[in-house]
Every structure is written in C-alpha cells, then in structure tokens.
Amino acid sequence: MPLLMVKCKNCGFEYPFATQMNAETLKTIRLDNSKENCPECKRISAYNKADYFFK
Numbered sequence: 001m002p003l004l005m006v007k008c009k010n011c012g013f014e015y016p017f018a019t020q021m022n023a024e025t026l027k028t029i030r031l032d033n034s035k036e037n038c039p040e041c042k043r044i045s046a047y048n049k050a051d052y053f054f055k
C-alpha cells in the first residue's frame with residue numbers, strides 16, 4: 001500500500017503523514033492548513049490537500 005506523504009516546505013524532506021489513508025478517503029476529508037512538524041528540520045508548516053501525495 002502506498003504511503004501518504006508530505007514534502008517539507010522548508011527543507012524539501014519527504015515524510016509520511018501521521019494519519020495514513022487511501023486515495024478515496026483523502027478525497028472525502030477536509031485538509032486545509034494542516035500543521036505538520038518536519039522530522040528533519042523540526043519546522044512546522046501549514047499544508048493543504050494539494051501538498052499531499054502518495055508514494
């Protein structure tokens with residue numbers, strides 16, 4: 001199963017989203033200004049649904 005990933009806006013590091021779900025579920029949920037804490041640079045940025053991708 002592919003992992004739902006997000007790419008850090010600060011350093012470009014790609015890491016898995018804390019809440020894993022499939023593409024169908026992702027379509028149905030609201031994901032606006034979701035705060036993510038990058039494990040690489042420790043910076044918190046806000047992400048929208050378009051910033052998430054499967055890998």
Ligand SMILES: [Zn+2]
Nearest residue numbers: 008011038041
């Ligand atoms: Zn980062």
